Amino acid sequence: MYSESDIEAAVAAGALSPDSAQRLRAYVAASRASPAVDEEHFRLLTGFNDIFVAIAAVILLIAVGWIGQTIAVGPEPGAPSPFAGLFVAAAAWGLALFFTARRRMALPSIVLLLAFVGGAFGAAAGVLAAVVPETALNNNEALAASLLAGCAAVAAGAAWLHWRRFKVPVAIAAGALAAAGLVLGLIAAGTAQMTAQREILLGFALLLGIGVFLLAMWWDSSDPARTTRRADVAFWLHLLAAPLIVHPIFSLLGLTGGTAGVAQAALVLALYVGLGLTALAIDRRALLVxxxxxVLFALSSLFDTYGVVELSFALTALIIGSALLLLSAFWHNMRREVVRRLPTTLQARLPVLNHTVPATA
Structure with missing residues (x-):
């Protein structure tokens, strides 16, 4: 089985012409009765060997992290050692030189990227734990948030460095997540004494989510036919933007408190319809997921309110599951109707509605 990334690499290497690659995509799309762009491809597995290598890499990384933790640093016993994160990051980078740069294995590359960024974060946290005594953090939320922001800044730098060397698509999303953590950490430090800190953080998280969404749209608009690595980068950014947008909205509505009234359930459904229309327009399903x-919680609570307690979750799952399956079956037709009602200038920035657009480099 060949992925879009494999086809792109073959075109870059001269083994396949851009016209031949586009004809191959068109044939596959026609055989599936769905435009290739609507398949929303992203590379995760090239074979079971990806899973095998990923499991082995995780075991190895846990081992080197454990060994690094035994090297005590600082006066606090049991504090995180910077060597744990440093060893994990170094091992992940070394493994990526072979499995990512040479073998181009998808799942191991993602695992090694996350390990490198997480290792950099852990190393920074270990250094700060050795320098800042634990007593200084007691009842000092501003200092703790500032230190977390510093660690997030190191993680963002690690993600940028990894992207520059290996070009793993998820690296941009990892860097964006670390950058969002940096911003939220600084805001948490500045609002530590405010009673409305939670609402302020949720509001800024929503703004950051919108920013990540716009960044994802920028990557998407540079490859409307979704034939290059840029589409993979956009996929992971959309996957990050979705919870950053959705969670603050529903948290501010009070859905995380464990109850949902009729008005809240209706608002949730209305918002979900809006998200569905947005997902159709941009051809990304991450917002819906x-x-x-x-939505499941809101509908289930609504059925409970009207006395259908025993079957509340079953009825909710039946309605939502059926709706999503119908949406998937008629995704292209529904998307065509949504996109054609948008302004022409906006349509030009959205993924194409057919698979006849020439491939881009």
Whole structure:
């Protein structure tokens, strides 16, 4: 089985012409009765060997992290050692030189990227734990948030460095997540004494989510036919943007408190319809998946309110599951109707509605 990334690499290497690659995509799309762009491809597995290598890499990384933790640093016993994160990051980078740069294995590349960024974060946290005594953090939320922001900044730098060397698509999303953590950490430090800190953080998280969404749209608009690595980068950014947008909205509505009234359930459904229309327009399903848990909870609570307690979750799952399956079956037709009602200038920035657009480099 060949992925879009494999076809792109073959075109870059001269083994396949851009016209031949486009004809191959068109043939596959026609055989599936669905335009290739609507398949929303992203590379995760090239074979079972990806799973095998990923499991082995995780075991190895846990081992080197454990060994690094035994090297005590600082006066606090049992504090995180910077060597744990440092060893994990170094091992992940070394493994990526072979499995990512040479073998181009998808799942191991993602695992090694996350390990490298997480290792950099852990190393920074270990250094700060050795320098800042634990007593200084007692009842000092501003200092703790500032230190977390510093660690997030190191993680963002690690993600950028990894992207520059290996070009793993998820690296941009990892860097964006670390950057969002940096911003939220600084805001948490500045609002530590405010009673409305939670609402302020949720509001900024929503703004950051919108920013990540716009960044994802920028990557998407540079490859409307979704034939290059840029589409993979956009996929992961959309996957990150969705919870950053959805969670603050539903948290501010009070859905995380464990109850949902009729008005809240109706508002949730209305928002989900809006997210569905947005997902159809941009041809990305991540928004629908991220909001799914909230919709299930809201509808289930609504059925409980009207006395259908025993079957509340079953009826909710039946309605939502049926709706999503119908949406998937008629995705292209529904998307065509949504996109054609948008302004022409906006349509030009959205993924194409057919698979006849020439491939881009």
């Amino acid at each position: 991220s909001a799914l848990a909230y």
